[in-house]
Amino acid sequence: MMLSRLLAVTQKDLKLLYRDKGGFFFTFIFPIIMAVFFGSMMSGGGGMKGISLQLVDQDQTVSSRAFIQKLDAADELTIVQVDEDTARNAVRKGKVAAFLILPKGFGEAKGNLFSGKTATVQLGVDPKRSAIKGLLYGVLMNYAAEDMQASFTDTDKLSTQIDQSLADIRKAREKGKLKDDAKADRLVTFLNDFQEMVATDSFDNNNSTTESDKAKDNVEGGFNGLQPLVIETQDIAVNRDGPPSGYDVSFPQGIIWGMMGCLSAFSLSLVSERNQGALSRLLISSANRSTILAGKALACFSTIIFIAVSLLLLGKLVFGIQVRQPAYMLMSLFAIGFCFSGLMIMFSVVSKSEKAASGITWAAMMLMAMAGGGMIPLAFLPAWMTPISQFSPVKWSILVLEGPMWRQFSLAEMLPVLAVLMGIGLTGFLLGVRLFKWQGKSP
Template sequence: MLAVLAIAVKDLRLALRDRTAAFFIFIFPVFVALFFGVIFSGGGGRGAGKVPIAVVNESKGPRASALVADLRSDDALDATEIPSRAEGEQGVRRGRFTALVIVPDSFDASVLSLFAGGGLTIELVTDPSRRAEAGLLEGKLNELAFRQLGSLFRDSSAVSQMTSLGKAAIVAAPMSDEERSALSTVFGGLDRYSTALDAASTKKRTDAGADTGANADAFEWRPIRVKVSTVLDERKRPRSSYEISFGQGVVWGLMSCVTGFGASLAEERARGTLLRLRTAPIRRRQVLLGKALAAFLACMIVQSMLIGLGQLPMFDVTISSWPLAMLAVIVTGIGFCGLMMLLAGLARTEGGAQGLGRAAVLVLAMIGGGTIPLFFMPPLLQTISGISPFTWATRLIDGYTWRAFSLAEMASALAVLLAVGVIGFAVGTIFMRWQED
């Protein structure tokens, strides 16, 4: 056992003496976690998750101004009012805005002509590469336009104007007497509604102590109300963007451990260092266990360092269960220790090990949550990412942080990483034996 520890300590010292290797194993993952944390927090100045749009109000009427105000106050949009259409189109072309919303000068008049065959017209200029956001904006504009129609029915003068225009339209429109009579009945009812609304408004203004402002907004016509809820409760959602980027930093740290120690082991085998160690009074198994222990300890150090960093108040990374976190850290170290042994066994030379690290391991890290968080990936890529050990490590990290998994919920990821560790160590050892023989 002392021989195994001596070899592990020697490898860790060599890794620390190589400043470049030490930087990418222990320091670079911290920068990755900080970088993605700032990106996901909306550190560029816009609200996180909001769609940036430009708004041009050509009408300047009360209805158009109310629509623009609703756009600017909407939680899903980051609306900026600009003076001209040309400026907005230029902003969309340059990527500053996702889309341009134009409220034409005929907007207020078109609202009043609703019963005369008219309708609300709003122009939307979009970036062709942002089709998903364009669909969201079209639905949002329909919602806010319906809200303006609701406000119309609280304005007796607006209802009276719409009714008058509607009556004039049915006189000139080609239709049967029955249809004209039915529409006349509808408009007659709207006339009575307008008169009653005007009388009620007058009474409220004259009643002593009446709260006119509150009563004016007491009725809001919204034909569809969507009640939104989430699957996760407040305890099981990210409290900060760093709870998401934390896992990405760990992924890059584990990748550096695998590639660094895998290349080191391949280099020692190619240069005869392992052969010289075999002449010492220690077994081959002890040599390989010492190498694996060094990689395991490095993986543990990287994870522990990022966990400690996440506990600082500025990052606010919550550990839901410390015992489960410790278990996940140990099992993750075992899994990637086995992956390192497999990498070293498959590569005959240092260059081959580095090539595998740059190709296979980098791709596995990218699809395993190193660049895009797993829940941001499209369904097909999420399915494919199951082949990556980094995916299961990321699920464990999310599990003992913001998702607050139980042991049963973490069991599958723990089992996969244990299997990767055991199988990787066994296969890597067999390949190294064949190559030496």
């Protein structure tokens, strides 16, 4: 019988909510607008130039700077130059897709084609992002090959490189560092012959297009075995403390706004029931006070769950957000539903008029939302607000939603947050019931 009464209150409150246009908007529509609007804002709306790449120039030579300039001009990449630690941390935290280090000797190897050294770079990428890794590999090789091709087609550069190589061999021979003199002799002969060929008109780029094309073909054919760039890749395990997209931040926020709308609608309903006399009628009926409040809390709870599940589904199907730990998400939804239902009961009994209830409830929720990351994501809040945010249920609610989505909380990380939310809900419920019983006997 008690369950029947409890469900009667729940059904009645749900009907009233769905028939109240204002309440329906703030509970169901506004959170979706919030989630989509802020999600698209935070996602940048496609304004990004390309793959974000943090670049470390340890070589600091003309050659390395020229290579960086070339990458910077590339449409596929967005380059930011930083130091190595910053670059590694940025990839580790998932802030950028990859880092690229041009180590010492990069310029020397690049400027000396026949020294036997190949320019080497270090590419750090999240191993899970193999597509980006492949894309970067291709882009870097392409630009290095273009550089090499330019070296062969620029006779002055090529002549300088040949001279540099002959000088290096000579120095090595004088210092007795050459292990295979016969091989060195063959290389010197080849370089001298090549130098002569470069000096002829046939190797001049300023000649006709046909001649130039022939020369180019010769170079590509003759030096096909030369490698333009050695890319040493490093797998950087990403600590997923950053959201994959803006929607992964905005949808938890949207859910919280839905819950706040729900809290407001249901707490106001109790106040208006009191003022219209319906509550008095309920209080003298066979139902007891706890049943009335529990029925209302159940209506609030089920609406919260409905909103959260709907938003998560919408986010997944349309905006690609992911819930990586569904079991944890279920726990999160239960805890948040309990927390906000408890708060609803508390707010519903602290005010006597609907205007006061509306004002107090929204003022309190605004403060909680501002401090807890409901308006501006927690990561963007100033440091001095961090301690304040600890007191906001919104902060814990967002955290417990993000946990199973992209923070990948362990159970040990989830439990304290769940406990905080359940504690807030229980406190709100007990306080509300206490005040409700006390108020029942006052004018």
